[in-house]
Amino acid sequence: MDRRFAVDVPVWQSENREEQAIWIVDAHCDTLQLVRRGTIDFFVGHNQSHLDLPRLTAGGVKVQFFAAFIHPDERTKGVARALDLVDAFFSLAGSCDRIRPVYCYHDILQLHPGVVGAFLTVEGGEALGESLGVLRMLHRLGVRALTLTWNYRNALGDGVFVTEDLGLTPFGLDVVREMNRLGMLIDVSHLSPRTLSGVLNESRHPVLASHSNCYALCAHPRNLTDEQIKAISSAGGVIGVTFVPTMVNTEKPSIDRLLDHIDHLANVGGTDCVAIGSDFDGFSGFLPGLKHAGELKNLAPALIKRGYNDYQVEKVLYGNLLRLIKEVVG
Numbered sequence: 001m002d003r004r005f006a007v008d009v010p011v012w013q014s015e016n017r018e019e020q021a022i023w024i025v026d027a028h029c030d031t032l033q034l035v036r037r038g039t040i041d042f043f044v045g046h047n048q049s050h051l052d053l054p055r056l057t058a059g060g061v062k063v064q065f066f067a068a069f070i071h072p073d074e075r076t077k078g079v080a081r082a083l084d085l086v087d088a089f090f091s092l093a094g095s096c097d098r099i100r101p102v103y104c105y106h107d108i109l110q111l112h113p114g115v116v117g118a119f120l121t122v123e124g125g126e127a128l129g130e131s132l133g134v135l136r137m138l139h140r141l142g143v144r145a146l147t148l149t150w151n152y153r154n155a156l157g158d159g160v161f162v163t164e165d166l167g168l169t170p171f172g173l174d175v176v177r178e179m180n181r182l183g184m185l186i187d188v189s190h191l192s193p194r195t196l197s198g199v200l201n202e203s204r205h206p207v208l209a210s211h212s213n214c215y216a217l218c219a220h221p222r223n224l225t226d227e228q229i230k231a232i233s234s235a236g237g238v239i240g241v242t243f244v245p246t247m248v249n250t251e252k253p254s255i256d257r258l259l260d261h262i263d264h265l266a267n268v269g270g271t272d273c274v275a276i277g278s279d280f281d282g283f284s285g286f287l288p289g290l291k292h293a294g295e296l297k298n299l300a301p302a303l304i305k306r307g308y309n310d311y312q313v314e315k316v317l318y319g320n321l322l323r324l325i326k327e328v329v330g
Contacts, residue, residue: 022300023062023318026293027240027275028121028189028211030282032066036088043096050280051293053092053099056116059296062318063108063117065145065210066093069282070124072152078126079134086120086141093118103142105326119325121145121187121210125156130171132178144329145185145208148172149195151222157195160221167194168202176202183329188232189222189240189277196228205328206236208321211277213247214264217257220247226268233269238324240277241265243287255289255298259306262316271312275321 031051034040040047045054056064068085070078093101102108102117111117120142127146128134135146151159156172158165168176176199179186186207188196199207209232215223224232224239232239241261245253248261265274280293289298303313 022060022313024060024276024296024299025063025065025318025321026061026280026296027065027208027238027277027321028067028123028242028282029064029278029280030067030069030123031280032068032085032088034281035092036085042092050278050286050291053096053116055292055294057098057114058294059292061116061293061296062111063102063119063321064293065119065121065277067121067123067147067210067282068127068143070122070126070150072124072126072150072154075126075154078124079129082122082127082138086138086143089118089120089142093120101142103144104330105322108322108325119144121147121185123147123187123190124150125154125172125175126150128155128175130155132174135175135178136182139182139184143184144325145187145210146175146179147187147190147210148175148199149192150190157198158192159190159195160192162192165192165194167192168198172198173202180204185324185328188237193225193228197231200231200235203235206238206324207232208237208324209239209277211240211242211244211279211282213241213244213258213261214268217261217264218247218249220250222247229265229269229273233273236324236327237273238275238320239265239269239273240275240321242277242279243290244279244283245285245287248287253287255287255302258287258290259302262303263306266312271308271315272320272323274316276317 099116148156149159151161157168189212213223215225249257
């Protein structure tokens with residue numbers, strides 16, 4: 001399906017990119033952990049992190065998804081951990097006029113030039129404390145997406161590293177239904193095959209795989225099979241390619257190998273399903289050519305060189321994610 005008019009943002013032209021920079025929307029980073037620990041100054045450059053405000057600005061990022069990651073080991077205090085990270089989010093997105101929290105599609109369109117939109121998500125259903133009331137509370141606090149599991153089993157379902165895949169739990173089904181009602185993005189990255197299948201069968205809305213690549217190109221358990229890619233894309237979902245080197249290529253990861261994953265996603269699921277989900281500050285090392293957020297500006301010319309037209313570049317770098325936000329979150 002062509003969704004050309006699904007987003008109301010300026011059309012970018014490659015021959016004029018010096019005058020009209022393309023937007024970038026990045027569906028995943030783990031920088032909130034560093035902010036909470038106080039190990040970086042988010043507003044000042046030259047940090048050891050992948051991502052800070054000067055680098056977001058230099059890289060052309062218009063909207064950055066910030067994940068509050070709850071490790072499975074923290075399940076007994078998952079709600080408190082989530083609230084700590086939500087607090088960290090507002091310490092960076094609510095105290096500077098160069099970055100503002102965004103809660104819906106309209107908020108993004110209202111961002112002034114040079115201002116980054118911060119979109120709050122949670123990674124790990126441990127944050128819910130097995131309570132739909134907590135889910136609703138997090139939504140009221142501004143959380144607009146939830147990754148149901150990390151790599152292992154929790155109260156919602158199974159992650160990719162379980163030895164016995166039991167799929168979604170009854171509570172997980174309730175969470176999917178309530179997220180549909182609330183207008184929250186269901187993030188299926190890290191989910192086991194049966195859990196992912198269960199989400200797709202139950203959800204009335206398209207889903208997001210915020211940071212996943214293609215298993216056909218790199219046989220990492222976190223990557224998606226062609227069958228999964230087709231299932232997500234056929235339901236209108238979006239997949240953010242991730243820069244985690246071991247998920248890009250086991251021998252020589254690089255921006256070119258990442259572009260191979262974009263090509264494969266486009267060939268299998270169509271360009272409407274392809275997006276960016278860096279996972280910056282969620283892994284050690286870096287991907288050559290995309291070492292930090294400031295190098296995200298390298299993506300547009302690299303895609304043009306690969307043969308993508310302006311419209312396809314728009315969709316990959318921002319349009320598909322904005323369409324998903326507009327459709328699900330409102």
